[in-house]
Amino acid sequence: MKHITKIYGNGVLANDDMNLELAESEILAVVGENGAGKSTLMKILYGLEHPTAGEIYIRGEKQVFKNPQDAMKSGIGMVQQNFMLLPPFTVAENIVYGNEPRKSRFLFDRKKAKAEVDELSERYGLGIDSNLVVEDCPVGLQQRCEILKVLYQNADIIIFDEPSAVLTPQEVDSLLDTLRNLAKAGKSIILITHKLNEVMAVSDRCIVMRGGKHIATVKTSETSTKELSAMMVGREIVDAKIPQATPGKTVLEVNDLVKTGEAGKPILKGCSLHVNEGEIVGIAGVSGNGQTELLHTIVGLMQADSGNIVLDGKEIGGLDVRSIRETGCAYVPEDRNTMGCALKATLSETMLMAHQYEEMFNHKGILKHKTAAERFTALLEQYDVKYSTLSQLSGELSGGNLQKLIVAREMSHHAKLLIVSEPTRGVDIGAMEFIHNQILKQRAEGGAILLVSSDLTELLKLSDRIYVMYDGFINGELKRAEAKPENVGILMMGGSADD
Amino acid sequence: MTKIKNAALHMFKVLWQPFLAIFLGLIVGAIVILIVGHNPITVYITMFQKSFFTLHYLLQSLTRSVPILVCSLAIVASWRAGYINLGVEGQMTVGSFVGTLVAVYMPGPTFVVIIAAVLCGMMAGAAYSLFAAFIYDKFNVSIVISTLMMNYIATYITTYFITFSLRDTSSVYAIQTKEIAMAMRLPRILPGKPFNLGFFIAIALVILLMFVVSKTKFGYESKMTGLNPVFAQYGGVKKTRVMYSTMALSGAIAACAGMLEIFGIKFRFVESMFTSTGYAWTGLMAALISGLHPIGAGFTSIFLAGMQVGGQNIQLSTGIPVQVATLIQSSIILFVSVQLFANWRKKSKLKAAADSKKAGDE
Ligand SMILES: Nc1ncnc2c1ncn2[C@@H]1O[C@H](COP(=O)(O)OP(=O)(O)OP(=O)(O)O)[C@@H](O)[C@H]1O
Ligand SMILES: [Mg+2]
Numbered sequence: 001m002k003h004i005t006k007i008y009g010n011g012v013l014a015n016d017d018m019n020l021e022l023a024e025s026e027i028l029a030v031v032g033e034n035g036a037g038k039s040t041l042m043k044i045l046y047g048l049e050h051p052t053a054g055e056i057y058i059r060g061e062k063q064v065f066k067n068p069q070d071a072m073k074s075g076i077g078m079v080q081q082n083f084m085l086l087p088p089f090t091v092a093e094n095i096v097y098g099n100e101p102r103k104s105r106f107l108f109d110r111k112k113a114k115a116e117v118d119e120l121s122e123r124y125g126l127g128i129d130s131n132l133v134v135e136d137c138p139v140g141l142q143q144r145c146e147i148l149k150v151l152y153q154n155a156d157i158i159i160f161d162e163p164s165a166v167l168t169p170q171e172v173d174s175l176l177d178t179l180r181n182l183a184k185a186g187k188s189i190i191l192i193t194h195k196l197n198e199v200m201a202v203s204d205r206c207i208v209m210r211g212g213k214h215i216a217t218v219k220t221s222e223t224s225t226k227e228l229s230a231m232m233v234g235r236e237i238v239d240a241k242i243p244q245a246t247p248g249k250t251v252l253e254v255n256d257l258v259k260t261g262e263a264g265k266p267i268l269k270g271c272s273l274h275v276n277e278g279e280i281v282g283i284a285g286v287s288g289n290g291q292t293e294l295l296h297t298i299v300g301l302m303q304a305d306s307g308n309i310v311l312d313g314k315e316i317g318g319l320d321v322r323s324i325r326e327t328g329c330a331y332v333p334e335d336r337n338t339m340g341c342a343l344k345a346t347l348s349e350t351m352l353m354a355h356q357y358e359e360m361f362n363h364k365g366i367l368k369h370k371t372a373a374e375r376f377t378a379l380l381e382q383y384d385v386k387y388s389t390l391s392q393l394s395g396e397l398s399g400g401n402l403q404k405l406i407v408a409r410e411m412s413h414h415a416k417l418l419i420v421s422e423p424t425r426g427v428d429i430g431a432m433e434f435i436h437n438q439i440l441k442q443r444a445e446g447g448a449i450l451l452v453s454s455d456l457t458e459l460l461k462l463s464d465r466i467y468v469m470y471d472g473f474i475n476g477e478l479k480r481a482e483a484k485p486e487n488v489g490i491l492m493m494g495g496s497a498d499d
Numbered sequence: 500m501t502k503i504k505n506a507a508l509h510m511f512k513v514l515w516q517p518f519l520a521i522f523l524g525l526i527v528g529a530i531v532i533l534i535v536g537h538n539p540i541t542v543y544i545t546m547f548q549k550s551f552f553t554l555h556y557l558l559q560s561l562t563r564s565v566p567i568l569v570c571s572l573a574i575v576a577s578w579r580a581g582y583i584n585l586g587v588e589g590q591m592t593v594g595s596f597v598g599t600l601v602a603v604y605m606p607g608p609t610f611v612v613i614i615a616a617v618l619c620g621m622m623a624g625a626a627y628s629l630f631a632a633f634i635y636d637k638f639n640v641s642i643v644i645s646t647l648m649m650n651y652i653a654t655y656i657t658t659y660f661i662t663f664s665l666r667d668t669s670s671v672y673a674i675q676t677k678e679i680a681m682a683m684r685l686p687r688i689l690p691g692k693p694f695n696l697g698f699f700i701a702i703a704l705v706i707l708l709m710f711v712v713s714k715t716k717f718g719y720e721s722k723m724t725g726l727n728p729v730f731a732q733y734g735g736v737k738k739t740r741v742m743y744s745t746m747a748l749s750g751a752i753a754a755c756a757g758m759l760e761i762f763g764i765k766f767r768f769v770e771s772m773f774t775s776t777g778y779a780w781t782g783l784m785a786a787l788i789s790g791l792h793p794i795g796a797g798f799t800s801i802f803l804a805g806m807q808v809g810g811q812n813i814q815l816s817t818g819i820p821v822q823v824a825t826l827i828q829s830s831i832i833l834f835v836s837v838q839l840f841a842n843w844r845k846k847s848k849l850k851a852a853a854d855s856k857k858a859g860d861e
Contacts, residue, residue: 301733322735333733342727349723353734356716365716 004054006040006212010388010396014040016212018054022157027179027189029199029220032209033232033428034400035386038192041209042159045190046078047071058157077155079146081162081399082337087135092117094134095149120151125181138288140171147178158182159190162399164198165425168286168454176202194400194428196225208232233430242440245464245480248277251328251448252298252417257307259293267293268304269472275417275448280439282463283452284488290472291452292334295419298450299331300324312416325354328416332407332423334452336399340406343395347387350394351376351409375412383408384434400427407435411442418442421452436462456485470494510794520788520834521802528827537819545816546824550809558694564804565697565763566591566773569756570782571789571796572708577628577749579712579791581725582742586628586646587753588779589653594624594754595761596657599768600665602679609682616683617758624754625747627653632746636739642746650774658770667767674770685763697763704755705797711748712793721745756782781807 006015014037022028030038043049045056047065056063058074065071068078085094092114101112117130121144128144137145143163150158160179164172179202183189193199199206200220208215208231216231252275259268268290275281285291296302298309300321309317316324325331333339341350352372355361361372373390380387383404387397394402403426410418420439424432439462443449453459459466466483468476468491476491490496529539549556570587577584598620605612631645658674667677685695712718723731724741732738757773765772773779781803782796789795810824 299733320735320737321732322737325735331733338727339729339733342723342730344726345723345730349719352719353723353730356719357735362716366714367716367719369714 001041001045002055002057004041004044004051004056006037006044006049007052008396010392012388012396014212015044015051015054018209018212018214020207020214022188022190024156024188025183025186026205027183027191027203029203029206030190030192030209031194031196031199031206031228031232032215034404034426034431035398036209037212038209039161039398040212042078042161042190042192045071045157046076046159072153072155075154075156076159077150077153077157078159078161079143079150079163081165083142083146085134085142085145087133089134090130091128091132091134091137091141091145091148092130094145095120095130095152097149099153117148117152120148124148124151124178124185126178138171139166140168140174143167143171143175144178147182155187157188157190159192161192162194162426163191164193164195169456170286172198194426194432196228196429199228200225210234229429232428235430242461243444245279245443247279247464248446250274250276251312252450253310254294254298255308255310257294257297257304257309259297259302259304261293267472268297270307271469271472271474273467273474273477275450277416277446277448278443279464280443280449280451280462282459282466283450283469284456284459284466284492285469286492287454289469291469292421294469295331295421295450295452298324299329299419322357325413325415326357330354330410330413330415330418332410332418332420334421334425336403336406336425341394341402343393345394346391347380347394347397347405348372348376348390351379351405353409354413355409379408379412380405384431400431403427404431404435407438411438414442414445414447417448417450419450419452422454423451424453424455424458432458456488460485460488468492523834524827524830527830528823531823531826532819535819535823537817542813542817542819546806546809546813549812549816550805555692556808556812558689558692560805560808561698561801562694562764563808564801565701566756566760566776566778567781567785567804568701568797568800569704569752569759570779571785571800572704572782572793573749573752573756573779574783574786575712575791575793575796576708576752577745578786579725580721580741580745581728582632582745582749583643584628584631584646584746584749585643585783586631586649586653587749587756587782588773589646589650590624590628590750590753591757591779592650592653592657592773593627594620594750595757595773596660596768597623598754598758599676599679599761602683602762603677603767609680613683617755620754620758621751624750624752624757626750628746628750628753629743632743636742654771654774657768661768661770676768678767679762683762684766685759693764695763697759700755700759702797704752705793708752708793717741717744753779 001018001020004015004018007013018037018041020041030041032038040049044051047068047070056065063074065074086097095117096113101109101116103109114130121128121130126144126148128141128148132141134142134145147158163175167175176198179189179191191198191203203220205217206220206223206228207217208228210232254271254273257268257271261267271290271294273281283291283294293302297304300316300319300323304317307317308315311324311327311329314327316327337343352361352367356367361368376390385397385401385404385408387401397405407423423439424435427435439449439451451459451462460483463483464480466478466488467474468478468488470492471494475494478488525543529543532539532542550560551557570591573587573590574584598616601619602612602616605615627649628646631642631649634640634645635642661676662674665676667675685697687693687695712722720731720736721741723734724736724738728738756778761768782800785799785803786796789799806824806827810821813819813824814821
């Protein structure tokens, strides 16, 4: 890619004279702060966006990609962050979708499809059972399914945009193995990530971007996480000292929550926990062990079958979302695109959510747009969100900036109970530090915080107390001093603390 | 200064799409006119003269636009929140029928009767559309289907009443109610022309809806529900409440559309009067073309009404069939749908397939 410049319709300069080269069998990492233009550059390479200026050459030949199909023909594939899979179909069916092997003109050759997929999965060491139905697969397997799909389309260059954001630590390890295998087999890989240890672990070279510009290209073997992070943010990141917590009275108390899902499958099997003022309580667990349902029950998006929930001395089980929020609860959801915002709403509309009934923004049903605009501008400034106007659409923000906006919105409630799920998913290291500090600040002000994160480092760093969830129940509770990756890990897998 | 510029920019954003579609539609129309053997330029000049550029015809177009415009507002109100109300025709029928009956039969001072008639009409329209919301809420009957079917029910029930008990027997042929009293009719603006106060009421409704949509909590919550119901629910929006209010609002507006036509032009309820004219469907087109924006829908409705009036008039003066005007209209719609379709295509085919599969499961 040579001299790529991209200016979006709203005048945002996302890429400024970017150059990028990729050799065969190479793993190239692209890093940079939120809104640096990484995703944009990759979308251009994959034909999803068109460059304002600049050219793309594949093996010395100039290419113009009108759409992803064109890019695929030239051997470029992209593993999307939001998986484009059809949940009710099997892995094999999903992978061949669009290029199905056929018996005759009209008949789908299921056997051949399976054979081809199995062969492919074997060749690249992906180890996936092609008979599984996608909706039963954990996220890690779904991602492998996406990778296989790209391989099935004969891609030589595979782009990964923040692939590890949604994975558990174990899944991340196997993803990194997969990347190595792919490179060994001659594929070229571009990896966008905010996790510098991943960069150090797999990449050969690393490109640093800032403000749409190319800042540096370094050999991974000749650099360190410290140097990379300094180049990314332009300053050094220091680990904040976390002061001792001084817990006060109980804010949230959950007793014996039971919830049965569809088809009688138990989801919560009697969960009890409590969170005090001035305390950060973490919930660890491999995702899919009931954490999301537990949070949804607390905030009123779901009703439990039995058990009770007391927030600030008031029974909130069975209340609706708004009443619970007004009792004193704010929530950063794990999935920013499906629950945290509406991608087609403007920034001010997105930020107004759950504030629209507050007196500050609402006078007898009439919204106070002016007050809102002033508040939101200040808030976005404080959280260092890169945006152009409050009337642009949420979907136009870069992933990390949207995340920061959602965190800002929920934090600004200063609710007695703040529930945060994956608060730093997709944000750069500078922003991660900032969000952590904000959470600590709310704690210092006496806020009770319930934190769910699949990032164990984050969880161990912030939590004063940790509950470990396994298979719908709480499999253990650890104080800050006791919680170590090893014993939390054992509890996460269903073991007991005495092992 | 910048404020004016911003406002202009905003208007442009709202209106460029319908304008482009209209332009392309006119080009296709021109080709057809050529094929039929006329000169498109003269035909278009006549058509525009006889729809917008002479006072007489302009007033004719504006008068015609009233029910279309108000119907388009009813569509905008409901579709923005994601509730596909296809029953505007039925709601306007039921609402204006009830309104007319009150106006004809209720005793009392004129002023009181008018207020009562309008309120009862709006309540009837709202109740009729609320029924669809209710059976969706309780029995999960799709709103698209129930509202569509209720159009037929509305037509047949009103026809039944005016054929038998409520018929004006002074006319042997026409199946219709009695006329409403002189004093209750909407005043005309110029002597001798049917153009009446109704048009200004319609414009007021545009402004009112614009206000509701952009300034109120209700408008905000219903827009968010339409854009992403999960997000809205997460933010404490009560989904069923938004649905009921939205559908009631839409039905009440639809009733106004019918009543403006009756109190301003027809003065009585005639059998199938809104089925044959297709106001609700033209209004639906206007709303869709303008991307469900109240002001855009207002302009587009006036334009489509003008096309209908102009079309009728070129038939009278040039002999080109009125179908050509309809054809131009249809091509405009087609061009807009192509635009919408292209946007939709951008999202992966796969995702669409996955969604439809999911929707099918529910
Ligand atoms: N569709 C769009 N329309 C307008 N501006 C956009 C659009 N997509 C991205 N941008 C802007 O372009 C800039 C670069 O965005 P991009 O998504 O490439 O960042 P990124 O490096 O991937 O960031 P992140 O780490 O947060 O994902 C941002 O300022 C963003 O607001
Ligand atoms: Mg990105």
